[in-house]
Amino acid sequence: MKIFNTLTRKKEEFIPIKPGEVNMYVCGPTVYNYFHIGNGRTFIVFDTVRRYMEYRGYKVNFVQNFTDIDDKMIKKANEEGITVKELGDKFIDEYYKDADALNIERATANPRATEFIDEIIQFVKDLIDKGYAYEVNGDVYFETKKFGQYGKLSGQNLEDLQAGVRIDVDERKKDPMDFAIWKNQKPGEPAWESPWGMGRPGWHIECSCMAYKLLGETIDIHAGGYDLIFPHHENEIAQSECRTGKPFAKYWMHSAFLNINNQKMSKSLNNFFTARDILKKYDSDVIRLFMLSGHYRTQLNFSEELLESTKAGLERLYNAIGNLENLLDEVKEEKIKENEKDYIKKIDEYRDKYIEKMDDDFNTADAIAVIFDMVRDINTNIDADSSKELIKHSLDLIRELGGPLGILQNSVKENLDEEIEKLIEQRQQARKEKNWALADKIRDELKDRGIVLEDTPQGVRWKKVN
Numbered sequence: 092m093k094i095f096n097t098l099t100r101k102k103e104e105f106i107p108i109k110p111g112e113v114n115m116y117v118c119g120p121t122v123y124n125y126f127h128i129g130n131g132r133t134f135i136v137f138d139t140v141r142r143y144m145e146y147r148g149y150k151v152n153f154v155q156n157f158t159d160i161d162d163k164m165i166k167k168a169n170e171e172g173i174t175v176k177e178l179g180d181k182f183i184d185e186y187y188k189d190a191d192a193l194n195i196e197r198a199t200a201n202p203r204a205t206e207f208i209d210e211i212i213q214f215v216k217d218l219i220d221k222g223y224a225y226e227v228n229g230d231v232y233f234e235t236k237k238f239g240q241y242g243k244l245s246g247q248n249l250e251d252l253q254a255g256v257r258i259d260v261d262e263r264k265k266d267p268m269d270f271a272i273w274k275n276q277k278p279g280e281p282a283w284e285s286p287w288g289m290g291r292p293g294w295h296i297e298c299s300c301m302a303y304k305l306l307g308e309t310i311d312i313h314a315g316g317y318d319l320i321f322p323h324h325e326n327e328i329a330q331s332e333c334r335t336g337k338p339f340a341k342y343w344m345h346s347a348f349l350n351i352n353n354q355k356m357s358k359s360l361n362n363f364f365t366a367r368d369i370l371k372k373y374d375s376d377v378i379r380l381f382m383l384s385g386h387y388r389t390q391l392n393f394s395e396e397l398l399e400s401t402k403a404g405l406e407r408l409y410n411a412i413g414n415l416e417n418l419l420d421e422v423k424e425e426k427i428k429e430n431e432k433d434y435i436k437k438i439d440e441y442r443d444k445y446i447e448k449m450d451d452d453f454n455t456a457d458a459i460a461v462i463f464d465m466v467r468d469i470n471t472n473i474d475a476d477s478s479k480e481l482i483k484h485s486l487d488l489i490r491e492l493g494g495p496l497g498i499l500q501n502s503v504k505e506n507l508d509e510e511i512e513k514l515i516e517q518r519q520q521a522r523k524e525k526n527w528a529l530a531d532k533i534r535d536e537l538k539d540r541g542i543v544l545e546d547t548p549q550g551v552r553w554k555k556v557n
């Protein structure tokens with residue numbers, strides 16, 4: 092398996108530190124609001140990376156943090172008249188609701204920064220003791236020039252970076268590129284006791300600390316959106332490597348932006364849709380198929396038209412699933428027939444192609460094209476003369492290849508059953524209320540869909556006629 096490593100700017104063979112296991116840390120949301128569909132892209136991309144690695148047999152320890160203390164959190168909590176803790180609790184709950192609805196698997200751990208304050212303080216202390224950080228009036232700064240490799244992730248050197256910054260008015264810093272790892276309490280801010288007085292952690296230090304605590308000194312994969320390369324991940328590397336003297340992460344992965352009108356979707360530009368709003372109109376299969384239809388390192392433009400055409404494409408896939416499910420019910424022949432054996436081999440080749448694409452730095456765009464090709468092939472070659480075994484094999488294969496992408500797991504038949512049961516119930520209720528017009532309307536609607544109802548002493552039965 093090959094992964095494009097931001098650190099080396101090359102596609103590299105993935106070799107885990109411990110055979111068979113992957114330790115992965117993804118920077119998660121700041122929990123002051125509902126997340127938008129741009130954040131959603133990043134979460135879906137790395138959920139897919141994780142699922143695919145599991146599909147390939149790795150045990151994946153997947154950590155994604157919640158940033159629950161920072162300027163944005165404090166500002167929003169003040170606006171709402173609640174505590175930062177209450178704000179965090181609320182939007183962590185809301186995060187899970189939306190992430191679950193997007194079929195994002197729960198992480199192995201979702202640490203919150205405020206639950207690691209003691210460990211963060213210890214981390215800061217260690218950096219001071221080792222001479223990499225200094226305190227000024229209750230603030231602690233990391234001294235970038237002490238880390239000779241500063242800039243290695245973003246491909247910049249310290250001199251260029253220094254030349255690029257505006258003259259810093261903050262005279263407490265020794266160098267404009269130094270960054271706060273502990274912040275002195277300002278009036279009205281939540282704070283924790285520390286050797287430097289009351290204060291709170293900086294943003295970068297939380298990820299260094301929690302990755303270390305939960306996954307160890309050197310992790311396999313560290314990931315996040317493209318905007319985190321600098322300064323967030325650059326700073327994480329500086330802190331972690333100065334503290335341990337070891338490489339922080341072997342592979343750095345960054346996903347490209349979801350844009351809207353060719354501009355990054357973001358809260359600050361106010362050009363965003365929340366995941367929740369989009370989920371009202373489209374289910375997770377549509378959203379995920381759309382997000383994964385481009386390579387994760389390529390920017391993707393969001394529009395409703397694109398979602399609509401993705402939905403139409405997805406319907407083709409689900410029609411095939413529905414047909415296979417119906418055939419399974421109808422067909423009598425159980426065992427695979429002699430002349431079908433070659434065909435099984437042929438469709439299994441789609442799996443090989445799919446793996447080849449996904450192994451190549453998670454090329455979901457091409458992997459999806461393979462699924463569409465396979466489904467077209469199955470549509471033209473499987474019918475009522477096929478054996479149950481072949482039909483089942485095809486259905487399982489579609490589901491298998493959809494699995495790592497988090498799509499195609501629904502049953503058309505079960506959904507239909509549920510929907511029809513619901514309509515029948517509504518009709519019964521209408522009849523009870525002597526609302527004959529509505530009852531007839533529901534019966535006609537079902538009839539249009541080829542469903543006929545039969546009133547029996549045991550209740551209403553339905554069957555599908557073609």
Ligand code: AMP
Nearest residue numbers: 119120121129130133315316348349356
């Ligand atoms: P935030 O809550 O802003 O810290 O972002 C959470 C995650 O979403 C980070 O990994 C960001 O890089 C990522 N992200 C933010 N905006 C976008 C976007 N428009 N497209 C893709 N990822 C994004």
Ligand code: ZN
Nearest residue numbers: 118119298323
């Ligand atoms: Zn982070």
